[in-house]
Amino acid sequence: MYNAKAYAAASATSRLAPYTIPRRDPTAHDVQIDILFCGICHSDLHHVRDEFASLMPTIYPIVPGHEIVGRVIKVGPAVTKFKPGDHVAVGCMVDSDGTCPSCQAGLEQFCPNMILTFNSPDKHLGGVTYGGYSESIVVDERFVLRVPANLDPAGAAPLQCAGITTYSPMRRWGVTQGKKVGVVGLGGLGHMGVKFAKAFGAHVVVFTTSPGKQEDALRLGADEAVVSRHADEMQKHIGSFDFILDTISADHDINAYINLLRLDGNLTLVGAPAKPLAVAAFGLLFGRRSLSGSLIGGIAETQEMLDFCGEHGITADVEVIKIQDINEAYERMLRSDVKYRFVIDMASLKA
Ligand SMILES: [Zn+2]
Numbered sequence: 001m002y003n004a005k006a007y008a009a010a011s012a013t014s015r016l017a018p019y020t021i022p023r024r025d026p027t028a029h030d031v032q033i034d035i036l037f038c039g040i041c042h043s044d045l046h047h048v049r050d051e052f053a054s055l056m057p058t059i060y061p062i063v064p065g066h067e068i069v070g071r072v073i074k075v076g077p078a079v080t081k082f083k084p085g086d087h088v089a090v091g092c093m094v095d096s097d098g099t100c101p102s103c104q105a106g107l108e109q110f111c112p113n114m115i116l117t118f119n120s121p122d123k124h125l126g127g128v129t130y131g132g133y134s135e136s137i138v139v140d141e142r143f144v145l146r147v148p149a150n151l152d153p154a155g156a157a158p159l160q161c162a163g164i165t166t167y168s169p170m171r172r173w174g175v176t177q178g179k180k181v182g183v184v185g186l187g188g189l190g191h192m193g194v195k196f197a198k199a200f201g202a203h204v205v206v207f208t209t210s211p212g213k214q215e216d217a218l219r220l221g222a223d224e225a226v227v228s229r230h231a232d233e234m235q236k237h238i239g240s241f242d243f244i245l246d247t248i249s250a251d252h253d254i255n256a257y258i259n260l261l262r263l264d265g266n267l268t269l270v271g272a273p274a275k276p277l278a279v280a281a282f283g284l285l286f287g288r289r290s291l292s293g294s295l296i297g298g299i300a301e302t303q304e305m306l307d308f309c310g311e312h313g314i315t316a317d318v319e320v321i322k323i324q325d326i327n328e329a330y331e332r333m334l335r336s337d338v339k340y341r342f343v344i345d346m347a348s349l350k351a
């Protein structure tokens with residue numbers, strides 16, 4: 001066991017502050033990683049403030065962070081996929097049982113025994129797992145990903161959550177050349193959705209409540225940007241979409257979007273509004289449309305996504321911060337004052 005510098009919150013009302021955590025010495029199949037960058041996901045903030053208490057109560061102190069990019073510094077004797085010096089990433093999961101039907105299908109995110117990168121039981125050291133707001137992490141090689149060398153490491157960090165969360169449902173629902181795809185919301189998830197849909201060859205329409213974001217949507221590669229409050233603009237797109245990715249985590253009217261789907265069109269939710277959404281059945285009946293959810297992606301698909309990003313030069317648009325500015329970054333994230341993801345430069349932790 002060794003000590004690592006980290007940032008932790010001591011309670012639901014505490015600010016994140018410097019803290020020292022134990023990390024295990026790498027066992028046979030483990031990879032020890034020096035963390036270079038860690039993205040800030042909205043769910044970090046939800047967990048820190050115990051806002052998922054009914055589903056996953058937070059155990060304090062909590063060290064969040066599941067958009068990790070780093071460099072391998074040590075490997076266990078049985079590790080075959082990685083060697084010291086490799087550029088690697090770790091996302092939302094660090095372990096699973098490897099034997100259940102979901103694991104067998106490469107869908108570790110649905111394994112009943114899946115271990116999240118932070119705030120999950122730590123079978124090695126007891127207590128809970130600690131995430132990426134830390135100088136290093138030790139992870140079983142099965143959950144370590146390879147980062148293509150041409151990708152900027154800071155911009156690649158958010159691919160582990162925001163990236164795979166948007167890539168996976170688009171693959172599942174067949175977003176390809178010639179399809180018409182909507183992306184609802186232009187934040188951390190939405191801006192990745194635009195980049196992927198465009199790279200898959202789709203005609204991409206962004207829906208936003210802020211007229212100020214229209215120009216940015218086009219810059220990111222969208223073909224059209226619609227202000228969702230303008231009913232006449234929405235009306236023009238009725239019955240025309242093959243697929244809509246809804247990234248909104250606030251309460252909103254999804255019926256307006258379901259009605260934009262064509263025959264057999266699908267709307268997938270990747271945001272998680274706290275309040276249940278009202279769904280008008282007729283919107284689904286007429287046109288045999290479907291409404292789905294999606295949760296990150298399996299390890300093999302996450303690697304596929306990273307390789308795709310390498311081939312197409314795709315990274316997140318990020319604002320790099322020092323870890324000392326983390327609490328201010330949380331406040332700005334709440335105001336959507338970031339284009340489009342904060343990423344912590346972990347070198348600042350050593351300062
Ligand atoms: Zn996340």
Ligand SMILES: [Zn+2]
Nearest residue numbers: 098100103111
């Ligand atoms: Zn499993």
